[in-house]
Amino acid sequence: MELFPLGVEHYILGGLLVGFGVAWIYFWTGIVAGASGFFGATLSLFTTRGDLKKYANSRSWRIAFGLGIVSGAFLFSILTGSFFVTKVQLWRLFFGGLLVGFGVRISRGCTSGHGICGLSSLSFPSLVAVLTFMSVAILTAFLISNLGVLP
Amino acid sequence: MRSLAIYSGGLFFGAGLALSAMAKPEVVLSFLQLKDLGLLLVMGGAVLIAMIAYKALPRIMRRPALGGKFNHYSRSLDKRVVLGAAIFGIGWGVSGLCPGAALASVGVGNYPVLLGIAGMFAGAYAASFLSD
Secondary structure, eight states: OOSOTTOSHHHHHHHHHHHHHHHHHHHHHOOOOOSTHHHHHHHTTTOOOGGGGGGTTTHHHHHHHHHHHHHHHHHHHHHHTOOOOOOSOHHHHHHHHHHHHHHHHHHTOOIIIIIIIIHHTTOHHHHHHHHHHHHHHHHHHHHHHHTTOOO | OHHHHHHHHHHHHHHHHHHTTTTOHHHHHHHHTTSOTHHHHHHHHHHHHHHHHHHHHHHHOSSOTTSSOOOOOOOOOOHHHHHHHHHHHHHHHHHSOOHHHHHHHHHTTOTTHHHHHHHHHHHHHHHGGGOO
16 A cells, blocks of 8 residues: 555645744744634624634734735645646535534644644644544544545 | 734745645545545644744744744643544544635635635634633
């Protein structure tokens, strides 16, 4: 069995670039930046229901970071001429997204918050979070493909 | 100035996600089905650089280049962290989308992912009913 059928270079270089983005923000501002707060921060522009109030101080950087991520991927696609449209079914994107948006706010972190920021800070709670979402996601993805849902 | 620094950091972050193909749900789902372990290399590379930055920068600079102070990541372990991570994991396994990769996916022109983003906003809103 091949571990990396598509090669390894683009994964490694892409990962280093993602890490560089995090380091760049830390160098200039001292902020430990994760992506999941973008959604709550954007919502807090329109409503202060419940704990959305807590984004008052971090709102502007969270939104700037999210918009930067969209723009960076867009610039990369322009420069390399590689745009992409998924064939994953729409209900999967929507209902999966719903659980992702809910879960990351309850857990206070995602693949970048717990994964990149937390693990690189040797945070034990983040390690627990990463092992939890990785194993649950693997089980879920296997279950769905075994039910014959493709893609 | 600070917003510009953060936006430009997002540019690198998003370009990295596009380069590493994490903006393609298919590639993430093939990792989750253990057909291609590339996601571990992406995460490993990112963690390596971030770890160096978090350790080294506060030692070689008194404060961040634009002022303020160096923050340190801290989370306490409680059942919310684990329960939320499990719910996120189900969603990730269903869709192949996580927040950063979904935003990058918008940038690569993957317009169906807007439905996933809409779901994330709705989910984030629902979570505010459960504030502690």
